[in-house]
Amino acid sequence: MKKKIIRSLLILAMILVTGLFIQAKSSFLYSDPVMKVEEANIKVAENIQEIKGRLLNAPGEVTINETYYENEGLSPAYQKGEQLILQKHGGKWQVLSLKRDGYVFILVGIFVWIVLLISGRKGIYALIGLGMNSLLLVLFLWINLNNRSLPLLFLMSIYTVLAVLIAMGTSYGFKNLDLRKIIGTLLSVFLAFIICLIAMNQLRDNGIWFEEMQFVTRPYRSVFLAGLLIGAIGASMDNIVTIISSLDEIQAKNHQLSVKELVRSGQEIAQDTASSMINVLMFAYLSGAIPSFVFNLANGWNFSDTFGLHLSLEILRAICGGFAIVLSVPLALTAFIVAENLKRRRKAQ
Numbered sequence: 250m251k252k253k254i255i256r257s258l259l260i261l262a263m264i265l266v267t268g269l270f271i272q273a274k275s276s277f278l279y280s281d282p283v284m285k286v287e288e289a290n291i292k293v294a295e296n297i298q299e300i301k302g303r304l305l306n307a308p309g310e311v312t313i314n315e316t317y318y319e320n321e322g323l324s325p326a327y328q329k330g331e332q333l334i335l336q337k338h339g340g341k342w343q344v345l346s347l348k349r350d351g352y353v354f355i356l357v358g359i360f361v362w363i364v365l366l367i368s369g370r371k372g373i374y375a376l377i378g379l380g381m382n383s384l385l386l387v388l389f390l391w392i393n394l395n396n397r398s399l400p401l402l403f404l405m406s407i408y409t410v411l412a413v414l415i416a417m418g419t420s421y422g423f424k425n426l427d428l429r430k431i432i433g434t435l436l437s438v439f440l441a442f443i444i445c446l447i448a449m450n451q452l453r454d455n456g457i458w459f460e461e462m463q464f465v466t467r468p469y470r471s472v473f474l475a476g477l478l479i480g481a482i483g484a485s486m487d488n489i490v491t492i493i494s495s496l497d498e499i500q501a502k503n504h505q506l507s508v509k510e511l512v513r514s515g516q517e518i519a520q521d522t523a524s525s526m527i528n529v530l531m532f533a534y535l536s537g538a539i540p541s542f543v544f545n546l547a548n549g550w551n552f553s554d555t556f557g558l559h560l561s562l563e564i565l566r567a568i569c570g571g572f573a574i575v576l577s578v579p580l581a582l583t584a585f586i587v588a589e590n591l592k593r594r595r596k597a598q
Contacts, residue, residue, distance in 0.1 A: 257366055264358035272332070272351020276305035282335045283348055284311050289327045291317055300327055300344070311335065313342045371420070378419030382412045386479075405475040409438060412482060429584035430489050437485040437580050441572035442478045445565065473562065480566050481573035484530050488574050491522050492581040500589075508589050512582055519578040530570045534563040 276283035288301040298317035303310045313335075317324045325347075327333065332348035364372040389404045413434050417426055495518050496511050506514075545555045 257362075261359070261362055264362060265355060268351045268355030268358060270351070271354050272348070275350055276332065276348070279306060279334065279348075281345060282307055282311075282337075282342075284333045284335055286327055286329055286331045286333060289329060291326060293317075298324070298326065300333070302333070305332065311342050313344060315344055374419045378416050381415050381419065385411060385415070401471050401475050402478070405478050406439075409478055409482060410435060412479075413438075413486065416482075416486060427493070429493055429581075429588050430486070433489045433493070433577060433580040433584045434482070434486045437489065437573045437577040438478070438481045440576050441481050441485070441569050442474075444572055445477060445569045446474065449565075477566060477569050481570050484526055484570045485573035485577045488519070488522055488526055488577040489581040489584075492518055492578065493585055496585055508586060508593075511589070512586060515582050515585065516578075519581075523574050523578055526574050527567075527571045530574070531567045534567045534570075538563045 283305045284300075284302040285305055286300055286302045288299075290299045291297075292299065296317055298315045300313045300315060301310070315324060315327075317326070327344075327347075334345045334348050335342050336345045337343070361376060364376060366372075368375065386408060389408045393399060393401050393404050413431055414426070417431055421427065492515050496515050499514055500506060500511060542555055546552065
């Protein structure tokens with residue numbers, strides 16, 4: 250036990266050291282100039298931030314005058330020791346972004362470390378599935394970028410089916426794919442999406458403020474609908490797997506239970522899982538809007554306009570996910586009943 254703890258701590262220390270090394274020494278990998286800030290002075294009266302530093306992947310020193318606003322929404326205050334990725338525009342240097350690759354490595358590394366520490370081998374499979382689904386999503390987005398004749402929503406519908414198969418396959422093995430869980434997940438996701446889409450069409454998107462997506466260069470509605478579809482996958486899959494796996498375990502412990510008794514147990518399980526998952530989903534979506542919500546309130550927006558602008562999309566995402574969770578309960582129970590009845594008929598023959 251002690252060896253396992255020491256080994257885990259050594260791995261964590263290696264992640265931290267490697268991340269800090271990447272942050273300090275990886276500037277030569279960038280094609281854009283990278284500057285280390287040696288001095289940063291803010292002139293509030295002139296709304297200017299003067300930044301001085303030396304280039305890390307090229308010879309020379311640079312002085313930059315950046316526009317600065319006290320709210321720091323679009324003009325962050327840079328600190329001594331930070332590294333900045335620069336670009337030259339019109340003969341003048343401009344800050345493109347902060348260099349954070351080392352810190353990102355640390356965050357990802359700690360996430361992987363925790364998953365493996367808690368889940369072991371299953372955690373490896375879960376991470377493989379996560380990686381495969383992420384790459385697949387990037388591939389479908391690239392296809393849409395290079396072939397506008399294929400609608401984004403159509404591509405994301407295909408991705409939804411493949412993502413469910415990959416998630417189930419990496420978790421339980423592709424040879425042991427459970428059709429009950431796959432069909433139940435897909436039906437609940439697409440039914441929830443169709444319900445929300447019909448409601449949006451009937452109401453002509455009244456009350457939905459797409460202005461929150463102002464930096465999106467595609468049609469807002471199609472991008473939002475694609476995200477709405479994908480966002481319902483996780484919650485639905487989790488609930489269906491919980492219900493069906495629990496019923497399988499109950500049946501394995503007691504073969505004498507009838508289908509009705511098993512369904513009643515499934516309903517009791519669903520009462521505990523569905524409500525808590527809907528709350529988690531709501532908090533997860535709303536928490537993402539808190540920074541921009543507070544930012545707008547602090548800059549003079551009234552509460553009602555800020556609420557509509559930043560929370561209307563998040564609430565709709567949560568509602569769609571909530572529909573998927575609610576629909577997953579009867580669909581999971583129906584899939585279990587059908588499969589169980591077929592199994593018992595085969596045994597009776």
